Amino acid sequence: MRGNLIIKNAAQLVTCSGFNAKQGKAMSNLHVIENGALVIENGTICSVGKTDDILKDFNDKKNTGKFNVIDAAGKAVLPGFVDSHTHLVFEGYRAEEFSWRLRGDSYMDILKSGGGIFNTVKATRAAKTENLIKTGMRRLNSMLSFGVTTVEGKSGYGLDRNTEIKQLEVMAELNRRHPVDVVSTFLGAHALPEEYKGRTDAYIDYMINTVLPEIIHRNLAEFCDVFCEKNVFSVQQSKRLLLKAKEKGFKIKIHADEIEQLGGTELAAEIGAVSADHLLQASDKGIGAIAKAGVVATLLPGTAFCLKEPYARGRYMIDNNCAVALATDFNPGSCYSESIPLIFALATLYMNLSIEEAITALTINGAAALGRADTIGSLNTGKTGDAVILKYPSYHFIPYHVGINTVEKVIKKGELVYDDPLLKFNAV
Numbered sequence: 566m567r568g569n570l571i572i573k574n575a576a577q578l579v580t581c582s583g584f585n586a587k588q589g590k591a592m593s594n595l596h597v598i599e600n601g602a603l604v605i606e607n608g609t610i611c612s613v614g615k616t617d618d619i620l621k622d623f624n625d626k627k628n629t630g631k632f633n634v635i636d637a638a639g640k641a642v643l644p645g646f647v648d649s650h651t652h653l654v655f656e657g658y659r660a661e662e663f664s665w666r667l668r669g670d671s672y673m674d675i676l677k678s679g680g681g682i683f684n685t686v687k688a689t690r691a692a693k694t695e696n697l698i699k700t701g702m703r704r705l706n707s708m709l710s711f712g713v714t715t716v717e718g719k720s721g722y723g724l725d726r727n728t729e730i731k732q733l734e735v736m737a738e739l740n741r742r743h744p745v746d747v748v749s750t751f752l753g754a755h756a757l758p759e760e761y762k763g764r765t766d767a768y769i770d771y772m773i774n775t776v777l778p779e780i781i782h783r784n785l786a787e788f789c790d791v792f793c794e795k796n797v798f799s800v801q802q803s804k805r806l807l808l809k810a811k812e813k814g815f816k817i818k819i820h821a822d823e824i825e826q827l828g829g830t831e832l833a834a835e836i837g838a839v840s841a842d843h844l845l846q847a848s849d850k851g852i853g854a855i856a857k858a859g860v861v862a863t864l865l866p867g868t869a870f871c872l873k874e875p876y877a878r879g880r881y882m883i884d885n886n887c888a889v890a891l892a893t894d895f896n897p898g899s900c901y902s903e904s905i906p907l908i909f910a911l912a913t914l915y916m917n918l919s920i921e922e923a924i925t926a927l928t929i930n931g932a933a934a935l936g937r938a939d940t941i942g943s944l945n946t947g948k949t950g951d952a953v954i955l956k957y958p959s960y961h962f963i964p965y966h967v968g969i970n971t972v973e974k975v976i977k978k979g980e981l982v983y984d985d986p987l988l989k990f991n992a993v
């Protein structure tokens with residue numbers, strides 16, 4: 566699937582131009598071209614600029630009929646969004662847990678009493694692969710409708726060799742079947758399974774000696790992640806697993822300082838993680854360290870919102886030169902939402918990011934959090950032709966039309982893969 570497409574007359578072509586993570590002040594510049602056009606040839610962006618200039622080059626005889634054309638007059642065009650932290654493959658739902666939390670139970674108490682992640686583990690271990698693929702496809706459809714063209718997905722609902730591998734195989738299959746690209750992360754150290762109660766180090770050994778080698782052998786994941794949290798995996802245990810994974814060629818992510826300040830942020834800087842995620846309780850020292858080390862700070866405001874926890878200090882991080890990415894953390898427990906509009910609303914209204922910073926965080930910095938800033942996340946020549954066309958003329962409408970999907974069309978590798986089905990009623 567690789568198309569030839571010209572998008573012309575865009576009121577704003579929001580290029581987010583760049584090939585690396587943007588840190589601090591650089592997050593504010595979106596490199597917007599007014600009345601812009603974009604040409605995608607065989608799935609790859611080959612030209613970006615003012616519509617008049619681009620059409621001069623591409624309207625000659627030899628190109629007639631070769632390109633599909635979309636007239637984006639009165640509309641803003643952006644790079645496809647990159648949702649760089651989700652747990653999208655799982656069986657079963659935890660609606661009851663949401664009600665318990667409304668009553669006052671805490672996320673960690675529910676986990677400690679054997680619910681939470683363990684509920685999803687039980688259901689996912691028993692799940693048929695076909696069913697995980699079916700629900701995964703539906704979730705990807707929903708993400709695509711919000712403009713997501715690349716998503717990261719984690720294992721971590723197996724906590725045993727077979728189910729971790731089953732989840733990763735499902736993600737590989739989703740990547741093959743669905744237009745949204747799926748980047749896989751191994752999160753075997755997501756919780757300590759009942760079988761290993763009181764033997765956390767032995768579980769880390771099991772991950773290192775039995776599960777990791779199989780994942781490498783079958784090339785099933787690009788990243789390795791750990792839930793580094795009080796009463797889950799300590800900084801030392803996380804470090805041991807992640808260093809081993811790094812040595813074997815994995816890129817590293819860490820669920821760091823989410824509920825308690827443990828030092829996962831500092832660890833991310835120390836071991837050269839690609840991203841440190843959550844960071845609600847990250848210390849000033851940790852934030853300084855990841856800014857210096859170039860670790861992307863991936864913030865997940867939907868989770869803080871759902872757990873009624875304080876938001877990560879996004880404003881402070883950008884002011885202190887971090888590269889911030891935003892993601893949904895879509896999962897069946899702490900944040901059952903794939904809504905990009907919700908993330909924009911929370912990031913701008915409650916984390917004090919500017920609209921420009923939030924867009925950078927969901928495009929080029931999301932791409933950087935997946936080690937892909939050189940190929941996706943911006944509208945630059947040579948990058949994959951992934952773009953979003955809004956219903957409105959300016960990117961300012963994204964958080965302004967609060968909680969509502971402003972995406973009209975989504976382009977993946979030069980092909981139109983989503984077109985708002987309700988548009989057909991506009992003519993009536």
Ligand code: NIG
Nearest residue numbers: 682792868894896897898899
């Ligand atoms: O990112 N914090 C740990 N893991 C997920 C939630 C997983 C779940 O509750 O199922 C998170 O919030």
Ligand code: FE
Nearest residue numbers: 650652820894
């Ligand atoms: Fe997560």
